[in-house]
Amino acid sequence: MKRILVQCGQEQIEVAVLENGKLVEYDSESRGIEQLAGNMYLGRVMTVLQGMQAAFLDIGLEKNAFLYIDDILPAHLDKHPKQKPAITDLVQVGQTLLVQVVKEPVGTKGARVTTHHSIPGRWGVYMPEADYIGVSRKIENEAERTRLKQAAESQLLQGEGFIARTAAEGVAEQLLAADLEELRRRWTVVQQLVKQPGKAPRKVYTDFGLLTRWIRDGFREDVNELWVDDKEAFGSIAAMVGWSAPLLRDRVRQFDTRAGSLFSVYQVDQQLQSGFKRKIWLDNGGYLIVDYTEALTVFDVNTGKYTGSIDLEQTAYDTNLMAAKDIARLLRLRDIGGLIVIDFIDMESESNRKHVLETLLEETKKDRTKNAIAGWTRLGLVELTRKKVKDGKQKLHVIRCKVCEGTGWVWSK
Known part of the structure; x- marks a missing residue:
């Protein structure tokens, strides 16, 4: 059973996706504040750096946008030619370029843009x-x-x-x-x-707003129900679905708020808070530790309270198998991008290692965001990458924790 829930508040619109009752995706948009990814700007080149083969453009945002040489060369050209032209031969300071945002500004970094429009x-x-x-x-x-x-x-x-x-x-x-x-x-x-x-x-x-993007990208035949708690939004969504996917029209339903808030009824708020903690409990008593660094995200798998019933190998295998499924879910829920490293519990059996990797691969196929699994390293870690568009924490009402100097987050909703 797959459900999409749309909760419309005075300050923001939230979308949650549940698969068999488990929260797997979350997105939000503050009213009056749009997503930048997908927008196109006529920008002005401010700096060209030969050593980085990149340029920085003023596109009207707080920080200049970053344009790499591969995003200037013709699309689908060999990205690793023997000799690339100098970026100074392609763009000059003061030149105007039509660019599109492919990555939102994150932290101290400005937006990343491309001339490969889509x-x-x-x-x-x-x-x-x-x-x-x-x-x-x-x-x-x-x-x-x-x-x-x-x-x-x-x-x-x-x-x-x-x-x-x-x-x-x-x-x-x-x-x-x-x-x-x-x-x-x-x-x-x-x-x-x-x-x-x-x-x-x-x-x-300007790319479409949150609701239109979700109807366009996320409302498919595998979705059993789409619940909306706002009459006006329900009418808009029903009209969009009636035009773009008429066979799914009867799956759009208006939620009666007299029964409580939509997210409370389906326990979204509770799962949202637990799903963004550093320590994530697995159903069998094992747990995951999730740590963010500047370069990558690390998942550490532990048996925790789960002691198994046969031997150590089976205990590790069972926990790793469950962890692989939950890690794939957390990648979608937290919208984690970039390089990801997973430290599974050591296993001696090659077939067990292969099955855990296959499970992770199968679960990540459910992800609408592009990802690639590199496999096991010599040190027994699993490496993968996931396309980064924006920081998943930007979707949440969180503030940096003053006690731990920014390594933790405090829920402020």
Whole structure:
């Protein structure tokens, strides 16, 4: 059973995803404060650093945005050529560039931007200047992959690119064409705004708000129910679903707040607070320790109260198996990005090690954010990476703990 819950307060809108009653994803947006990722800006180059092969642009935010050379070179070009051009040959101080935010500002770092523009739709991602056709790796049927590529190829103009999303599997070509045409129309508007007179920096494209993004990206056939606790939001969501996914319209339901708050009824607040603690208990009595560093996130698996009933190897295997599933859930819930290292309990059996890794791989396939598992290291650790868009803690009402000088967080909701 998979549920999406939408709770609308006076100050913010919150979205929670439950799978069999367990909280697996959480997102929020303060009213009047938008997400930056996906927005496009006409920025001005302020600094070009040859030694870093990067430039910094003023896009109108508090801190200058970071533009790496790979995000200036043509999209899908070999990222490791023998000789890259000097960045000073590509951009100069004072030049204006149309860039798109791919990573939100985090801590002392400004936003990361790219010149590889893309506009996501329900069925695919339109890349106006990429000249490339791709299909989501989660679509494994080769015949379907070929069909989607041919469908996109028949609709694209010269120089355009398109990536079919996982949701496009089985979708009629007419719907794909309509989606592409709408995305192309948005890009045309962006180009018109860029040509209009006006000083840089300025914003020329805004990605959809929280609710629209979730209907576009998260409301799929595997969702059994979508509950909304606000009449106005319910009407908007029902209208969006009726247009984009009419077969799912009857799964959108309005929650009666007389029974209590939506998140309280489904114990979201309780799971949210426990899910962001440093120590996470597993169902069998084992536990995880989650530590953040500047470079990576570390998960340490421990047997805790679980003593097993057969031998040490079986006890470690059982705990690691349960930990693999919960770590995959926590990556989604906390929206952890970057390099992740997992210290599982040592196991002698190679088949047990293989099964734990396969379980982790299978569970991470549920993640809508791209990730890659590198496997076991020589020291018995598991390494993986997950695409970082923004700091998951930015979604929460937390403040830095003054007692531990910023290593902990205090819930302020």
